[in-house]
Amino acid sequence: MEQVHNFLTKEAGTRMFQILLLLGSLLLHEQGSQAAPLVKGNCTQKCGEVTIPFPFGIGTGCFLDEWYEIVCQESSNGSVPVLNKVNLRVLNISLPDYDGNTNGIINVSLPILYSSNVSCGVNKSFAPVSLKGSQFVFSESRNVFAAVGCGIRFLMDDTKSAIIGCTSSCGADNDVVGNVTCSGSDGCCQTTITSDLQAFRVNFQPNNGTVGNNECKYAFLGDRSQFVPATTDFDELRASGRFAAVLEWGIAESSEPALEIYNYDYISGDSYYCSTVGFNLGYRVAMPFLQCSCRGGFTGNPYIRHGCEGKSLRYHISIFCSSNHSCKFLILALQISLGALLLLLLLWLLYKFMMKRKEIKLKERYFKQNGGLLLQQQLHSSENNVDNSKLTEYSAKGGQGTVYKGMLADGGIVAIKKSKAIHKGKVEQFINEIAILSQINHRNVVKLLGCCLETELPLLVYEFIPNGTLFQYLHAPNEEFIVSWDTRLQIATEVAGALSYLHSSASIPIYHRDIKSTNILLDDKYRAKVADFGTSKSVMLDQTHVTTRVQGTFGYLDPEYFQSSQFTDKSDVYSFGVVLVELLTGQKPISFLRDDEERNLASYFLLSMDDNRLFDIVDAEVLKQGKKEGIVAFASLARSCLNLHGKTRPPMKEVAIELERIRKLENPAMKHGHTQEKRKTNKCWESVVASFPSNINIFSARLATVIVSSRLDVDKQISSIKIRR
Known part of the structure; x- marks a missing residue:
């Protein structure tokens, strides 16, 4: 042992550390290169x-x-x-x-x-x-x-x-x-x-x-x-x-x-x-x-056979030992050290395993103590298994993932959004959409029915909206259904009511941040549903704006937000103004068929208003069915929403009221409809959302089903999705 101690000097310690690395690598990898299948030879280099x-x-x-x-x-x-x-x-x-x-x-x-x-x-x-x-x-x-x-x-x-x-x-x-x-x-x-x-x-x-x-x-x-x-x-x-x-x-x-x-x-x-x-x-x-x-x-080059070249690990060890006859003592000391390290590692792994098992047992006890078994039984009695054989992709791939049409075991139809890739930014957007939609209960906002975070790619489950997007009906018209002026007024009023609710009536004000015709869905009765809350932001009651990286869709983006990077509720108003112009004119927000200065629909509309050419750009269906007074009032409202200065734009509540007035002007016999529902909050879901940033495993490791109540009668109508492990 005295000889071994003499070798463990500073110089010998350095040599020992180097050989330790080589021995460790030798244990982990086989000597020699495996053959790569991609082989190209006799080529100009x-x-x-x-x-x-x-x-x-x-x-x-x-x-x-x-x-x-x-x-x-x-x-x-x-x-x-x-x-x-x-x-x-x-x-x-x-x-x-x-x-x-x-x-x-x-x-x-x-x-x-x-x-x-x-x-x-x-x-x-x-x-x-x-x-x-x-x-x-x-x-x-x-x-x-x-x-x-x-x-x-x-x-x-x-x-x-x-x-x-x-x-x-x-x-x-x-x-x-x-x-x-x-x-x-x-x-x-x-x-x-x-x-x-x-x-x-x-x-x-x-x-x-x-x-x-x-x-x-x-x-x-x-x-x-x-x-x-x-x-x-x-x-x-x-x-x-x-x-x-x-x-x-x-x-x-x-x-x-x-x-x-x-x-x-x-x-x-x-x-x-x-x-x-x-x-x-x-x-x-x-x-x-x-x-x-x-x-x-x-x-x-790793892409060709035997493309990676280098000396074997045993060769490097022999270099260290060839000049020193006492190398065998170093190797002996290293073997003892490696054995001790492996023993310590095994003990540490055993300790971690025992602590993990103790934690799982503790969670199971708390789960039973807090009524988890009763809740699990209630969920099991009402759950509907998704028939994977009846999953069909029914819409184009969107910004955050692919949307599928799914059929439940009881025949119910749902829409399932599947994330495209495992990426931190996309996961945060999915979580943000869950947190935002859990605060919303409005007839003109797409309802989130459930989610699953225990699959490789996160899933969101929504109510199924069968008739596609407003963009499709305005810009790729279907001869079987032409969007009438009355329907356009109805859609505008419903979307305005939803945005007014988000800005003023939700428990926490919410900025949508991506209002556009492709994010407005139409149900079987052609009622509007606002969708895609992945980029939305909730703000404090006394907060007037959020400062973010500029993000949006070209043609709908608020120019004031583009300049300052500060998004306000009036930025949503501007985007909605572009949608109003789409409804009025039937034209796309960006068109390379128009002149450069008129390529942007908002600019084209404002120039036409300034030149008293409004009725030259109004859609033929609108001209045929609408009253001149109503069309002018609708255009004036859109113009005020598109004001370059955000402070001079009307709030969404005023926009919704004005659209209701225009609808009555066009159809005096129309009964006044209350466009907002009273919000009911699922207490269990609130507690889940509150814990999202720190605890993604919903409720506990044993409960993999999340239910979001989306209807007025929570006791009678529960929609759920079961995701098998």
Whole structure:
């Protein structure tokens, strides 16, 4: 033991720690590389100065599929690699990094987008780049959207529901000032992008009419590490026509190569590692893909057979021991240490197991003590099992997930929303929607019947609304049902009543934050139901606004909110004003068939009102059935809702009252209908929602069913969904 103690000096301790790591790795991994199924050989490895690793390749049989094909083009500057499918020049390709925990990336050269070729002094136009259909996205963390120009608002308008853009202004001489920081006040602005971006176009909008059409404005998506405003020559940048950007890539999880990897058990080896990850695409969609990387200590390409190379662990141990004859004493000491560590680990695991079991027993006791068994029996007696064989997808995939039509065992029909992917942001949106809808009991708000959080993907169960969205009936009309003027007034009045309830009569005021015709559903009697509360916010009674990241739908977004990032109840009023104009005109909120200044429906409507051309844009059905006085009153109300200054817009309560007045004006014989129901709160559900942030397992580990009362007679009508473990 004295000899062993002498070796445990500072120098020997360092050597012992290194060998400990090697021995631990040796125990965890088998020696030698397993064979990878994707093998490509005899292919050109470089084009110019750029190395082309598989799955990318040059020539037939050297690339995974057409999206990974590289064409080596000759130019005056030598050979240039081009990503053939999207016609982008490649600057560099990097494989996924195991140690750095980074995705595979491609550095490419993207075109700069100009407002006008003539004013910007460029000779040719560049079409916007589209990556749709590929396994590539523009990297959210590595790219920045930047724009240059005076008094202009730059919007990326091919980004589905997310609004991306920035606003820039200049000094008195309307020129880009010196010491540019791209803060927005020096003729340059910049902003981040969403994680789902695969295609975009730039919409150049004048800001308060302070800029002429002849001035050059341009925008680009670029690598944030290469765009340093203070040192950038903007004249040279404008003339160059291109800027470096970063794409992230992977192999689609459902593709044949990915399935081949699964079939060959290629998920893990001692020299490489493959995992399924996903580009988290914000609200809308997720693209799962497979990425492989060489483990630490190995280098090469994990996508080809024996692509990861490195020395064996036993070889490294032999290096340590070859120069020291007493290495065997170190190994003996290490073996003893490892044995002691394993024993301690087993004892710790046993302790954790006993504590967990004790906790479960304690929960079971409290469950019985607090009447849990009685509640479980009551729920069991009324529960209806969902027939999985009768689940059918009945609507398009939405922002947060896919909606299915489900049939209960008793023949009842429900709508089941299934989240698209396991992502923290999406889970928070689902929880937020549950918490918001649990506070609402209104005939014109879609009812949440239940939820399940113990499945891999969270589920929400709603009442089934059979007739689709208002958007479909206005913009894709059905000859069997034409939306009459009276029906339009009814829908507007019902939605206004629901929003008035949310803003003024709910126990806690609620801002919807995404009012649009696609979020207004129609039931079997064509009554309106407001839906999709994933982005909604509840506020304190004395709170006038919420400050959030700008989020909404292009065409419905309050311009005041876009400028200040402060959402108020008047922001919902603006969005509802756009819906009123849709009902009045039958036109879409954004249309590229109209002129640039009239592309936005709200702007088009206000210009028509100013020019006394209201009846030129009103829908033919409205003109045929409506009274002139009622149409003018309806248009005036929409105009007040679309006021650019939020404080001058009417509150939703006044809007609802005015719409009731207009309905009576159009139909004097109409009986006054009370549009709001008295709210009844399910006490049990309130306690569940109150515990959501800290305890997602509803009631207890043994109770996996959540019931939300959605009808006036709670005792007679209970809807429930049973989710089997």
